[in-house]
Amino acid sequence: MDSTRSAASVRAEGDTFSLYRSSRPRLRGRAGSVVSAISTLTVIAVGIAVLASPSAAAFRRGFLDVHQMWIAFIGDPTKGILSVGKGFLLNLWLSLICEVIVLILALGIATLRLSTSPVLLPFRVLAVAYCDFARGVPVILVMLWVGFGVPSLNVPGLSTQSPVVYAGFVLVFAYTAYVAEVYRAGILSVPRNQVQAARSLGLSSTATLRSVVLPQAVRNVLPALLNDFTSLQKDTAIVSVVGVLDAVHAAQIAGGVTFNYSGFTIASLLFLAVTIPLTRYTDRIMAKDRGRRLAGAQ
């Protein structure tokens, strides 16, 4: 009672305060759209001016030559130019196969890290060490290491695999660690009382994990999983360093033959054609999920 009175008296002592912003009011409605139209047109005009300037001509010739892009895309065997489009198919299927394997292995690693059984202690330690290593070393380094190192070892069966197999192994090796951490965060995000409710119904720990924890965990981290998939999809480009003929490698060859680097541009566009829709889809899922959470908030 005393404290409220003193607070009121403090405020009463000639406290003049304003409810008006000091800056100009924010533009709304029609005035706002006119201004945004003007600013957009200005940016476009500047962009055109830059591209049309004489110094940009070399840039356009070297990177944005549509004819060269097309040649790089379909390839020209007579000149030794290999198809970037065909190479990109390898990036696509490699990322899909790797993603499936990653999703399965990472789940195992994540549940292993969260297990409490004393028998599994050494495996838990190994799992932690693996995650630290795989996430802390540049993927390209592992790629060079495995892609050039393993064949040089002359181990029967292991050293004679195709570079695509090494590349796939390296991608799975690197991304399993990331995805395992995402899964782990997801599992930890499921409230403990969900586990207790399931266990108190007589569900075993395995059944609880499968029917109660994992469905909620995966839902909670779906955006992060899709993010990592997008990342994996474009990281398939590193297979080019060990001579696998993917979009990037093909573009490199085309550039070497024609001395025009529009092949890199078309390769970029191909990657973007996949990753942008995937990113938008992720955004949508996130927005939907947020809506669901807000609706479900108690």
Place this chain on the structure above:
Amino acid sequence: MTAGTPEVVLRVDDVHKRFGDLEVLRGVSLELRANEVVCLIGSSGSGKSTLLRCCNLLETIDGGSIELFGHDLAHERIDEDLVRRHTGMVFQSFNLFPHLSVLDNVTLAPRRVLGTSKATAEAEAMVLLDRIGLAQKAAEYPDRLSGGQQQRVAIVRSLAMSPRLLLLDEITSALDPELVSEVLGLVAELADQGMTMLLATHEMGFAREVADAVCFLEDGRIVESGTPTKIFEDPDEEATRRFLQRIIDAGRL
């Protein structure tokens, strides 16, 4: 308590439980016979919830013993999943599975634990849901239900396993006042049907109405226990009187 003394379902004997330095239960003993309803009352932190959780092996005890259906829960060969299969537990925070529909919430345990077929489990679940008037909500997700409805579904979810003992942990404490009665009504109905229940509650009027015995806990001990009439109208202990006075002052009796 009643003539013929039915079998002892739960016997808690001198149970101690420590969380680090804090001793939450300091020698609690009680007995629960078939078809009996025992209410645990006492302020927050008196050990009511911990005691319930120990009976369901959600917590391990540090001393004393708990016998369920004549079996010592501390026995090395006790299967905690089997213990829980036969004892239902309902929580303050409902804990329905948010990713499953109401129907799937109820059928999950019978299907996964008992191996009941989907059709049978669903038919049985619909009977239970119909009994609480929520059959039309079977396909809804929990977040579309009111707190009272969620808690009634949580009770039904436990009942779907046909438990022989129901542990209810302050199941109305998270509810808006106007939703409390629908949940307590269901519990009273179960009591009438002879369900054996041990419940922690702050609803003294309800405890008085349905309980066969009331135990007042303070600082991890059962200070006083007896019939509701005895505890609420003529308690022996000063501590019980003080507690009840506080409840009356708060307008909750």
